[in-house]
Structures are given as structure tokens and as C-alpha cells.
Amino acid sequence: MADAQCACGALRPAVSEPPLLTALCHCLACQRRTGAPFSANSFYAIDCVEICGTSTEFIRTADSGRKVHMYFCPTCGSTVYWKADGAPSWIGVGVGAFADPAYAPPAMSVFEQSKHAWVQLDDTVKHFEGLPDRRDWGDVKPSLSSLATASLPRLLGRCPQDFQSHGRGEEPRDAFALWLAAPVSERS
Numbered sequence: 353m354a355d356a357q358c359a360c361g362a363l364r365p366a367v368s369e370p371p372l373l374t375a376l377c378h379c380l381a382c383q384r385r386t387g388a389p390f391s392a393n394s395f396y397a398i399d400c401v402e403i404c405g406t407s408t409e410f411i412r413t414a415d416s417g418r419k420v421h422m423y424f425c426p427t428c429g430s431t432v433y434w435k436a437d438g439a440p441s442w443i444g445v446g447v448g449a450f451a452d453p454a455y456a457p458p459a460m461s462v463f464e465q466s467k468h469a470w471v472q473l474d475d476t477v478k479h480f481e482g483l484p485d486r487r488d489w490g491d492v493k494p495s496l497s498s499l500a501t502a503s504l505p506r507l508l509g510r511c512p513q514d515f516q517s518h519g520r521g522e523e524p525r526d527a528f529a530l531w532l533a534a535p536v537s538e539r540s
């Protein structure tokens with residue numbers, strides 16, 4: 353399996369399993385983070401990714417108050433991976449860091465409310481104006497099976513655990529939103 357790396361090659365996340373999910377995000381924070389009109393984000397089980405090389409951490413606080421940790425190469429500045437306190441068993445890696453045109457295609461496209469009009473995506477992705485709602489999660493899951501069949505049981509096994517860790521009174525949507533918000537940071 354191809355590893356990801358930053359532009360200069362010093363920071364390299366090595367992955368041992370396929371991604372659990374690939375998603376596009378059109379939010380303004382991702383636009384600023386990437387310098388591109390939207391971000392392409394892959395999500396892995398955290399124990400399937402080994403980080404090689406030195407990174408600099410940039411922590412941002414999401415609206416929930418939880419932290420999102422961004423890791424970039426101190427030499428070339430590429431943002432390569434990120435973690436969210438709200439979803440501790442997940443790690444996000446930039447799709448572009450794999451430099452693989454055959455990489456697993458996105459299952460969803462979020463924050464289309466700030467999508468550049470010329471960006472046209474067909475219905476092979478689920479479209480969301482903002483973040484997916486709790487009920488939408490059920491719609492998204494089937495599309496995962498075609499992307500990462502081997503990892504789907506892991507995904508389904510992990511999500512409830514993450515959700516449960518958030519405590520009483522907090523909707524699963526919030527956990528999912530946090531997880532999805534990982535590359536995005538501030539959502540105010």
C-alpha cells in the first residue's frame with residue numbers, strides 16, 4: 353500500500369489498511385488550510401497509520417470546545433495528517449499526500465454551501481450543504497463498502513465506541529460531526 357508523504361518527503365504516514373472513508377470538504381477553513389477550493393480527506397483507524405518523520409503541531413479549537421490537532425512538515429509546510437480529540441481512534445490524512453490518481457474516491461462532499469460554483473460533482477458522492485445529520489450517516493455507510501470492504505467492520509465497530517465516549521446527552525451526530533470536522537477546525 354502506498355504511503356503518504358509531504359512535498360519534501362520528510363514526513364511520511366505509512367498506512368497498513370485501506371481508508372475507512374474518503375470525503376471532500378468545501379468549508380472556508382479547509383480552503384484556507386489547503387490553499388485549494390476544497391479539501392480531499394481520507395480517514396483511517398489510528399492504529400493502521402505509523403508516522404515517520406518530524407511534524408509540527410497546530411491545534412485549533414472547534415465550536416464544541418474540543419481540539420483538532422493538525423500536523424504539518426516543518427520544512428515544506430504540507431499539512432499531512434490530523435487528529436480530533438472527539439474521535440480519538442481516527443486519523444485523517446490528506447488524499448493528495450498519496451499522489452495516487454487511483455486512490456479511493458470520495459463517498460461524500462460536505463459544506464457545499466461554500467462550494468465554488470465551477471466545482472461539479474456527480475451523484476457518486478453524497479452531497480451535504482453542511483455536515484451530515486445523524487440520519488444521513490445511515491445513507492453514507494453503504495457507500496463505504498465499495499471503498500474499503502475489509503475495513504468496514506472496523507469502522508462499524510469503532511464508531512459506536514467513539515460516540516459512547518462523549519457521554520450522556522450528546523447525540524451521535526456531534527461525534528460524527530467532530531470526526532468529519534477534523535481537517536476543518538473552526539466551525540463557528
Ligand SMILES: [Zn+2]
Pocket residue numbers: 358359360361362363425426427428429430
Ligand atoms: Zn516536507
Ligand SMILES: [Zn+2]
Pocket residue numbers: 377378379380381382383391463535536
Ligand atoms: Zn472543511
